[in-house]
Amino acid sequence: MTKETTVNTMENKEKFxxxxxxxxxxxxxxxxxxxxxxxxxxxxxxxxxxxxLIAVFVLLLLSSFIVPIFCPYDMMExxxxxxxxxxxxxxxxxxxxxxxKWILGTGGQGNSIFYGxxxxxxxxxxxxxxxxxxxxxxxxxxxxxxxxxxxFDAVMLVIYNIVANVPYLLxxxxxxxxxxxxxxxxxxxxxxxxxxxxxxxxxxxxxxxRDREYSLASRCLGTPVPRxxxxxxxxxxxxxxxxxxxxxxxxxxxxxxxxxxxGIGLSATVPSLGRMISQAQSAFQTFPWEFWPPxxxxxxxxxxxxxxxxxxxxxxDPRTHM
Numbered sequence: 001m002t003k004e005t006t007v008n009t010m011e012n013k014e015k016f017x018x019x020x021x022x023x024x025x026x027x028x029x030x031x032x033x034x035x036x037x038x039x040x041x042x043x044x045x046x047x048x049x050x051x052x053l054i055a056v057f058v059l060l061l062l063s064s065f066i067v068p069i070f071c072p073y074d075m076m077e078x079x080x081x082x083x084x085x086x087x088x089x090x091x092x093x094x095x096x097x098x099x100x101k102w103i104l105g106t107g108g109q110g111n112s113i114f115y116g117x118x119x120x121x122x123x124x125x126x127x128x129x130x131x132x133x134x135x136x137x138x139x140x141x142x143x144x145x146x147x148x149x150x151x152f153d154a155v156m157l158v159i160y161n162i163v164a165n166v167p168y169l170l171x172x173x174x175x176x177x178x179x180x181x182x183x184x185x186x187x188x189x190x191x192x193x194x195x196x197x198x199x200x201x202x203x204x205x206x207x208x209x210r211d212r213e214y215s216l217a218s219r220c221l222g223t224p225v226p227r228x229x230x231x232x233x234x235x236x237x238x239x240x241x242x243x244x245x246x247x248x249x250x251x252x253x254x255x256x257x258x259x260x261x262x263g264i265g266l267s268a269t270v271p272s273l274g275r276m277i278s279q280a281q282s283a284f285q286t287f288p289w290e291f292w293p294p295x296x297x298x299x300x301x302x303x304x305x306x307x308x309x310x311x312x313x314x315x316x317d318p319r320t321h322m
Contacts, residue, residue, distance in 0.1 A: 044315035050308065057304045060297070064121040071101065073119040073271060078110025085110050086287045105289040108279060117293050120271040125301065127183070127272075128252035131190045136245060139195040143202025144229045148210055153203070160200055163193050172255070173264050181267040190252065198244065205240060209233050239316040246309015250302035257298050273298045 044050055078084040084106055087095060092102035104113040146156050163171075175189035206229070209215065215232045234241075253273075259265035260274025261281070268275070273294045280290035 040312075040315045044312055047311060050311050053304050053308050057301070057308065060121065060301060060304075061125065064118050064125055067115070067118040068122055071115050071118075073112065073115040075107070075109060075111040075116060075271065077112075078106070081110055086283065086290070088287075088289055104293055105287075107276075107290050108283065108287075113276075113290060113293055116271055116276060117297060120273045120276050120294060121297050121301070123183070123266070123270060123272040124253050124256050124274070124298070127187065127190075127256050128249050130187055131194065131252045132245065132248045134187075134191045135195040135198055136241070136248060138191075139198025140202055140234070140241065142195065143199035144206055144234060146199055147203040147206025148225060148229055148233075156199075156203075160196055163196055164200075168193075168197075169259075172259070176259070176264055181265065183266060183270055186256070186266055190255065198248075201244065202237070202240075205237055206233055209236055239313050242309060242316050243313035246306055246313060249309070250305045253298060253302055253305075 086108055087106040089105045092105045096102050101112045101114055107113055145152055172189045179185040215228060218228050218232055256265055257274035260272050261278045265274050266272050276294040284291045
């Protein structure tokens with residue numbers, strides 16, 4: 001036996017272990033444990049752009065909720081002093097002295113645009129998060145029941161066909177006029193029927209999955225319907241849920257901005273991005289520093305949420321984990 005053969009034999013002994021005639025041990029396969037959410041995180045953070053988007057969004061989120069605590073916004077603080085109206089950043093700093101409060105100038109009532117920007121962003125973000133949480137939670141649960149129960153399906157289809165024929169924007173506008181334009185009233189108007197479209201979408205998805213082999217096997221074994229829905233159906237729709245959430249969050253921000261812009265959104269005492277844009281639209285050309293900051297913030301938040309949602313939806317698809 002040559003020296004090279006001896007070396008190869010020793011290397012093979014190190015790589016392979018003889019387990020003998022034990023049938024149980026011979027069938028054991030050593031493989032790394034698979035974690036779905038760990039794999040989702042690995043795929044999601046593989047794209048460096050996602051880390052940057054998260055950092056920017058967290059910065060905006062923290063600024064929107066922390067800055068108003070230490071820097072309270074009062075849109076009427078200089079309303080009696082006409083010399084403070086519509087000041088550019090340079091003129092505002094010259095009048096009040098250098099301060100972050102006046103770094104973006106003043107509005108049409110002498111209000112600080114910088115402070116107002118974060119207070120308005122907090123309102124819009126809080127509104128979007130609450131509405132998305134309510135509509136997604138109710139829509140997913142109702143959609144799962146709707147798609148699985150034929151009796152419930154017959155009743156809900158009639159209700160949905162009636163509500164769906166009324167334009168959503170018109171319905172929200174009427175509800176705002178009826179219940180008022182406060183923060184809670186606006187959330188009520190956006191959520192009273194907003195979950196129905198989500199529920200109908202999930203009803204279709206559940207109907208596709210409910211008759212697959214593993215769901216039929218669970219039903220034949222006597223598994224309760226709620227457990228079949230929660231264990232067999234909803235986990236399969238994780239990527240669908242994330243994709244829908246990616247469009248819902250920026251959608252509510254856009255809805256608030258649009259309704260406040262046309263004058264039927266939140267009340268005038270509640271600062272919001274839509275209210276700031278609406279008040280500055282007439283001064284778009286003469287006082288651009290009043291118009292562009294809220295437009296940029298609203299656009300930035302909407303784009304970031306959409307991109308993060310789409311990338312997260314791709315990451316939750318098991319086919320991308322291979």
